[in-house]
Amino acid sequence: MSFAPFDWIDAEARGRAAAGLVRTLRPRGAEPELLDLASNDYLGLTRHPEVIAAAADAAHRWGAGATGSRLVTGSTALHARLERELAAFCGFEAALVLSSGYAANLAALTALTGRGSLIASDAGNHASIVDGCRLSRAETAVVPHADPGAFEKALRAHDGRALAVTDSVFSVDGDAAPLPALAEVCRSANAALLVDDAHGLGVLGEGGRGALAGARLAGGDGIVATLTLSKSLGSQGGAVLGPARVIDHLINTARTFIFDTGLAPAAAGGALGALGVLRREPERAARAREVATSLYGRLTAAGLTAVRPDAAVVSVRAPSADAAVRWAADCRAAGMAVGCFRPPSVPDGVSRLRLTARADLTEEQITTAVATVLATAPRQADARVS
Secondary structure, X not given: OOOXXXXXXXXXXXXXXXXXXXXXXXXXXXXXXXXXXXXXXXXXXXXXXXXXXXXXXXXXXXXXXXXXXXXXXXXXXXXXXXXXXXXHHHOOOEEEEEOOHHHHHHHHHHXXXXXXXXXXXXXXXXXXXXXXXXXXXXXXXXXOOXXXXXXXXXXXXXXXXXXXXXXXXXXXXXXEOXXXXXHHHHHHHOOEEEEEOOOOOOOOOHHHOOHHHHOXXXXXXXXXXXXXXXXXXXXXXXXXXXXXXXXXXXXXXXXXXXXXXXXXXXXXXXXXXXXXXXXXXXXXXXXXXXXXXHHHHHHHHOOOOEOOOOOOEEEEEOOOHHHHHHHHHHHHHOOEEEEEEOOOOOOOOOOEEEEEOOOOOOHHHHHHHHHHHHHHOOOHXXXXXX
C-alpha cells in the first residue's frame, strides 16, 4: 500500500498554475544585469564601498555569525553600538536589534499585547503585522485603510489594554499613514501606537530619520516603531525602537528575540556603515523622494494611472492581473526589473506594477525607466477583470 502524505501539494500547485499565481525564484548574478526598480535599496547603499567595507570589517573582527541567541552569546559590542545609534538617529530612548524586520514586528506585537487586549490594525498593513496579530492571541480589529475615525471607533469599543498598528508607508501603493491623527486617537483612547517604519526610514523625516521623526512623534511615551535594516540601510535585520521600559520588556518576553540567533555581525556592521553615510549625506533622502515624484509625474503625464507617492514607492495600475504579470515580464525582457502585485497578494482586486525609486538613479536611468514602462504598457483592450 502506497503512502503519499503530500499528494495534496500537487493539487494546490495545479490550482496556483490555473490561477496564474505561481511564484518562482530567479537567482541573480553578483553584477547587476537589469535596471533595478524592484528592490528596496532606496538610498543605493547596498553596494556603497563604505557600507561593504564596514560589513567586511565586522565579519573579519567578529566572525561570520553571531554564534547564538542575543541572551547567550549572540550580543556583541557591535550590536549594542548599532542599537544606540539607531535610537539616537531616529529620536527614541532605546532600540533592540533582531534578525529581520519581520521578526521585529512579531516581537513587538506579541510582547506588547496578549489575551484580553485589542489590536486595531490597518487593512493595508504588511504581512508581518498580520502574522504578528494572529500570534499575539489578542482580539484583532482590522479597520479600513488610513481611517483614523475607524481606529478610534475600534479602540473606544474595547475596555482594557489596546494598541493601534500601522505601516508608516504602505508597501503596495506607497501612500503614507495619517500618523498625527492616529497618535491623537491613541492618546485620547489611552492606547499605544506601533508604527512599522520600514519604508519611511532613510526616505522621510529630516535627513531620512523616518516618518515618526518627520511627524514630530518620535520618542513619545506611548509610541513604538519597528524598522528594517534591509531597505534604506542596504543591509539586513530589523529593530524595535521605543521607551527603555518597552525595550527591556521585549528582551524578557519577545520570543522572536529570545529564541532566535542574533543578527550576523556583518549585517550589523553594514547597517552602521550605512547610518554613517546617511548622516554625512542627508540629501539622499530628498533625492529618493524626488526620483519617485519624477517617475509619477512622467508616467501619469503619459496617461497611466498611478498613486501619488508619499515616499519612494510608485504604484502603477494595471488593467488586469494577467496584464500586470505580462507587463512586469515585458519590462524584464527589456532590461528592467519592477515589482508586480496582483490578487490575492493585494486584497482590493487592483493589480499593479510597483516601481521603487532610488536616490542613486541618474536622470538618464529615470528616462529609460519611464520609456520602458510606457513601451511595454498593456493596451486597455487586453484587460480582464483585475
